[in-house]
Amino acid sequence: MVEAWRSPNIEILTLTEVTKVKGKPGNFQVTLKINPRYIAPEKCRACGKCLEFCQAITIDWFNAFLSFTKAIHLDFPQSVPHSYYIDKNACLKLSQKQPCEMCLSVCDSKAIDFNQKPIIKNIEVGAIILALGVGEQPFEILEKYGYGKYKDILCSTEVERLLCISGPTEGELVRESDFKVPQKIAFLQCIGSRDLRNNRIYCSSICCAVSIKQAILIKEHYPSSEITFFYIDVRSPVKEFDKVFEEAVKKYNFRILRTRPGKIYRKNGKIYIHYIDEEGKLKIENFDVVVLSIGLSPPENAQKIAKIFRIELNEFGFAKTESLNPLKTSRSRIYAIGVFQGPKDIHESVIQASAAAAHVSQLLKEVRFSSTIEKSFPPEDKELINGDPRIGVFICHCGSNIAGVIDVETLRDYAKTLPNVALSETSMFTCSEDFLNKIREKIKEHKLNRIVIAACTPRTHEYIFKNTLREAGLNPGFFEMANIREQCSWIHSDNPEKATEKAKDLIRMAVAKAQNLKPVKPQNISITPSALIIGGGVAGLNAALSVAEQGFRVYLVEKEKELGGQLRKIKFLISGEDPQKYLKDLITKVKNHPNIKVYTEAQIKNISGYAGNYKTLIKTDNLLELVNHGAIIIATGGKEYRPSKYKIDGKKIITQLDLEKKIFENSLGKDIKKIVMIQCAGSRGDELEYCSKICCLQALKNALQIKKLNQEIDVYILYRDIRAYGFYEKYYLEARRKGVKFIRFPENKRPKIIEKNKKLKVKVYDNILCKELELYPDLVVLSVGVIPHKERDFINLLGIPIDEDGFLKEAHIKIRPVETPIDGVFICGLAHKPQPLSEVITEAKACAAKACALLAKTSMEILSITAEVDIDKCIGCSICKNLCPFLAIEMVKFDKKKKAQVIKALCKGCGICASHCPVFAIEIDGFPISALLNQIRAFKVDFLEEQIKEVKGAS
Numbered sequence: 001m002v003e004a005w006r007s008p009n010i011e012i013l014t015l016t017e018v019t020k021v022k023g024k025p026g027n028f029q030v031t032l033k034i035n036p037r038y039i040a041p042e043k044c045r046a047c048g049k050c051l052e053f054c055q056a057i058t059i060d061w062f063n064a065f066l067s068f069t070k071a072i073h074l075d076f077p078q079s080v081p082h083s084y085y086i087d088k089n090a091c092l093k094l095s096q097k098q099p100c101e102m103c104l105s106v107c108d109s110k111a112i113d114f115n116q117k118p119i120i121k122n123i124e125v126g127a128i129i130l131a132l133g134v135g136e137q138p139f140e141i142l143e144k145y146g147y148g149k150y151k152d153i154l155c156s157t158e159v160e161r162l163l164c165i166s167g168p169t170e171g172e173l174v175r176e177s178d179f180k181v182p183q184k185i186a187f188l189q190c191i192g193s194r195d196l197r198n199n200r201i202y203c204s205s206i207c208c209a210v211s212i213k214q215a216i217l218i219k220e221h222y223p224s225s226e227i228t229f230f231y232i233d234v235r236s237p238v239k240e241f242d243k244v245f246e247e248a249v250k251k252y253n254f255r256i257l258r259t260r261p262g263k264i265y266r267k268n269g270k271i272y273i274h275y276i277d278e279e280g281k282l283k284i285e286n287f288d289v290v291v292l293s294i295g296l297s298p299p300e301n302a303q304k305i306a307k308i309f310r311i312e313l314n315e316f317g318f319a320k321t322e323s324l325n326p327l328k329t330s331r332s333r334i335y336a337i338g339v340f341q342g343p344k345d346i347h348e349s350v351i352q353a354s355a356a357a358a359h360v361s362q363l364l365k366e367v368r369f370s371s372t373i374e375k376s377f378p379p380e381d382k383e384l385i386n387g388d389p390r391i392g393v394f395i396c397h398c399g400s401n402i403a404g405v406i407d408v409e410t411l412r413d414y415a416k417t418l419p420n421v422a423l424s425e426t427s428m429f430t431c432s433e434d435f436l437n438k439i440r441e442k443i444k445e446h447k448l449n450r451i452v453i454a455a456c457t458p459r460t461h462e463y464i465f466k467n468t469l470r471e472a473g474l475n476p477g478f479f480e481m482a483n484i485r486e487q488c489s490w491i492h493s494d495n496p497e498k499a500t501e502k503a504k505d506l507i508r509m510a511v512a513k514a515q516n517l518k519p520v521k522p523q524n525i526s527i528t529p530s531a532l533i534i535g536g537g538v539a540g541l542n543a544a545l546s547v548a549e550q551g552f553r554v555y556l557v558e559k560e561k562e563l564g565g566q567l568r569k570i571k572f573l574i575s576g577e578d579p580q581k582y583l584k585d586l587i588t589k590v591k592n593h594p595n596i597k598v599y600t601e602a603q604i605k606n607i608s609g610y611a612g613n614y615k616t617l618i619k620t621d622n623l624l625e626l627v628n629h630g631a632i633i634i635a636t637g638g639k640e641y642r643p644s645k646y647k648i649d650g651k652k653i654i655t656q657l658d659l660e661k662k663i664f665e666n667s668l669g670k671d672i673k674k675i676v677m678i679q680c681a682g683s684r685g686d687e688l689e690y691c692s693k694i695c696c697l698q699a700l701k702n703a704l705q706i707k708k709l710n711q712e713i714d715v716y717i718l719y720r721d722i723r724a725y726g727f728y729e730k731y732y733l734e735a736r737r738k739g740v741k742f743i744r745f746p747e748n749k750r751p752k753i754i755e756k757n758k759k760l761k762v763k764v765y766d767n768i769l770c771k772e773l774e775l776y777p778d779l780v781v782l783s784v785g786v787i788p789h790k791e792r793d794f795i796n797l798l799g800i801p802i803d804e805d806g807f808l809k810e811a812h813i814k815i816r817p818v819e820t821p822i823d824g825v826f827i828c829g830l831a832h833k834p835q836p837l838s839e840v841i842t843e844a845k846a847c848a849a850k851a852c853a854l855l856a857k858t859s860m861e862i863l864s865i866t867a868e869v870d871i872d873k874c875i876g877c878s879i880c881k882n883l884c885p886f887l888a889i890e891m892v893k894f895d896k897k898k899k900a901q902v903i904k905a906l907c908k909g910c911g912i913c914a915s916h917c918p919v920f921a922i923e924i925d926g927f928p929i930s931a932l933l934n935q936i937r938a939f940k941v942d943f944l945e946e947q948i949k950e951v952k953g954a955s
Contacts, residue, residue, distance in 0.1 A: 025333035026363065032123065033120055038088070038113060039084050039113070044084055045111075049108070061075075062076055072091070126333070130329070132338075135300045155191075155294045185288065188291065189293045203235060203343065205343040209238065227254050230275065231257065238347065239693065242684055258278055298340065348839065351818060352846070354850060380475055391421045391448065392452070394439060395411050405496045406484060415454075449474060450479075452507065487502070508938050509936075524862075526612065527630045527860060528612065531632070532554075532627065532633070534557050539565075556596055571661065574731050599625075604617070607798060611854065632824060632826070635829045643782070663705050674779075677702075679695060681784050692785035700731045700735050707738040720746075743764055759776065828844045866902060867913050876899050
């Protein structure tokens with residue numbers, strides 16, 4: 001939010017609704033109604049005086065209606081814009097015409113204006129992106145589970161707010177009935193999802209992950225609590241979820257019940273739940289609190305929105321899109337992203353946002369930069385920079401992430417005692433717009449020339465704080481960050497006292513380092529406006545076409561003879577589209593595009609350079625070609641895993657891809673009367689640790705195709721969890737209606753295939769019947785996982801991290817989901833993670849958007865941490881050059897002597913060169929040797945005490 005608000009090219013209009021859309025695609029005329037805030041944002045300083053004197057009380061919707069607020073208020077601490085507004089329905093003057101104007105008399109900024117009226121604004125746009133978010137769960141659904149009828153039954157949204165330190169109870173989970181901490185808690189899954197009675201048969205995708213997250217927070221805060229989950233299937237669209245879930249269940253002793261609750265009522269201060277256990281017995285159990293894990297709903301006004309924009313909705317009320325055009329609505333140049341497109345988590349929503357930006361960039365390429373504004377910074381305050389160190393320390397609560405464990409007020413008071421600290425303050429969220437503004441003000445007010453932020457990881461927030469320093473006229477090199485979240489509160493959550501002491505150490509060391517920091521100089525580098533795309537499957541093809549359509553040159557490298565990758569093996573989709581026609585059309589477009597050069601049967605022999613200026617050596621036949629490009633998109637794909645525990649013979653024991661081919665070629669055989677499909681064959685802790693996400697969908701797709709061909713064929717699907725997330729749930733329901741038989745087996749009793757006398761027998765333990773069954777199929781089909789291709793030597797040249805499962809690892813799963821830690825390098829498709837076709841396409845478009853955002857610039861300024869060589873000290877030994885993993889050091893001649901020189905744009909500031917230089921001729925920007933030594937010495941308190949004595953003596 002802060003970045004968007006600060007961008008000079010983004011205008012944010014809150015309290016605004018679209019009332020009319022006219023015109024044709026590419027030239028829309030949109031009418032906006034901007035409702036009054038009754039407070040001018042440009043005047044409001046968010047001082048809070050008006051809130052203090054406001055007489056009108058209203059229910060706080062942001063805190064899930066669990067608390068009260070004033071008619072004049074901020075919704076939450078990080079709100080953008082960070083200014084108060086007046087709820088006209090609660091205000092005594094506006095709603096009841098009472099002569100109350102207390103806020104007017106106390107507002108020093110004169111920001112309050114009760115005469116504000118709605119403003120009608122007309123804008124012209126070339127494209128529209130609908131990101132309407134999620135609606136509320138219908139109350140009648142929750143009511144069936146006792147919500148609103150019995151106390152101590154909460155929905156997951158309410159629990160989320162209760163667990164937040166900025167929430168109504170400041171992070172404490174308490175019962176509504178007696179305000180005591182509950183000891184026995186039940187989470188009921190799939191409330192308002194997978195619900196036939198209410199025509200909400202889709203899966204909301206995120207509920208399982210949200211519940212386990214909340215349960216972990218509760219257990220860490222209240223170790224004695226007992227938590228029970230009522231599940232149907234454990235689901236999440238994120239690859240890492242299984243590991244997190246299983247580790248949490250084991251660590252915190254969560255109880256998992258595979259059942260839907262029946263009768264729910266309150267008696268003697270407890271909530272009672274009737275359910276049938278896995279042995280078929282009726283159980284009645286009481287709990288202190290019951291949490292309803294509610295699903296995601298389309299916006300309440302979705303029908304109205306659809307009418308205004310003239311788009312279609314699907315049968316569940318979300319925007320209607322297609323599998324092969326995941327973001328395109330039924331109306332040209334209008335796109336739907338996020339939850340309005342379908343239930344999904346944050347990471348996929350972010351990917352869709354970038355993909356939509358790629359679509360729009362393709363459409364608007366001819367007018368690129370015609371009305372953009374370049375952000376500029378004021379000149380540096382030389383007097384301030386050259387003065388003696390005056391350090392400002394700002395300590396973040398980070399909601400309950402830090403303050404839930406660490407005593408931040410103690411840290412604030414401790415920081416005040418440290419040498420050269422001129423100011424020490426705490427904040428609820430240091431990254432919020434209001435506090436960033438406050439930091440700028442404090443720099444000027446207290447003449448601060450060093451800033452230490454004690455908060456979370458610099459990996460996600462450092463650049464925001466450095467930009468804040470630049471906006472205040474301070475060099476970004478005078479910034480230091482102490483990570484007291486990941487390194488203290490998170491890892492030592494079970495020992496608050498020790499976590500606080502460790503946080504003191506980190507702050508003390510950061511302050512000591514800050515005293516010796518030096519300014520850093522930004523570098524400008526030119527950019528080559530072309531992209532290299534490695535991999536010619538559906539991800540690489542989509543990325544190539546999108547980059548080319550945005551107006552940039554593309555070099556597409558494929559190791560095989562043909563383009564298409566794994567999609568060549570997919571004959572039909574569960575949603576009904578023809579993937580082969582789609583692939584054929586896509587390949588034709590790529591091959592015929594004037595901006596794309598395709599290399600097949602090609603190899604990457606070498607990659608060098610840096611973001612904006614890469615050089616790649618491509619080998620085809622016996623020819624070598626060197627290409628220059630500014631960005632790299634890696635889409636090297638994946639393949640079927642072949643588990644060693646199963647004997648796949650290609651005849652009686654085959655994989656889902658083999659079966660799909662047989663169905664397509666009509667070669668299944670008339671003798672096939674019974675088919676058994678085994679899910680998680682070699683996956684989820686068997687040989688592969690992760691869930692491959694697409695296996696259940698493949699099984700459902702092929703089972704439905706078989707039933708379509710011959711209803712008499714018996715199809716059994718043996719599974720642990722059917723993971724038909726999102727709208728795929730309807731195909732699971734359809735398969736059951738068509739007669740496909742589903743048998744769930746426990747994790748520790750996987751099915752066994754026995755072959756005797758050329759006949760197959762499958763033994764499986766049925767959880768419902770509580771006994772082992774024997775099935776005699778004519779064909780066994782294994783739903784095997786996805787693994788990435790391993791033939792990619794160039795990955796080591798680039799230094800891209802690989803996760804424990806062999807997939808390429810993103811920079812940050814939520815904030816930078818398709819970027820790598822290497823600037824200018826992006827990843828998509830099965831090389832990144834297992835995912836269905838629609839998500840592969842979206843991810844490829846997202847990579848194209850990120851790459852083109854770089855390529856569209858003629859040059860860019862970098863403030864990255866890089867090495868600096870002192871030429872006078874350098875002896876030309878070449879140790880640094882030989883050790884540099886990024887090839888960022890070259891040897892050049894200075895006055896006939898060989899010296900080391902750093903290629904700034906290539907350097908990643910890892911420090912290997914500096915640590916091995918025998919004459920200390922290399923320093924890293926932001927890490928001067930004197931500052932590091934000071935930081936190391938400050939780890940010992942006695943050194944600090946000596947410093948304090950020196951400072952006192954000098955004064």
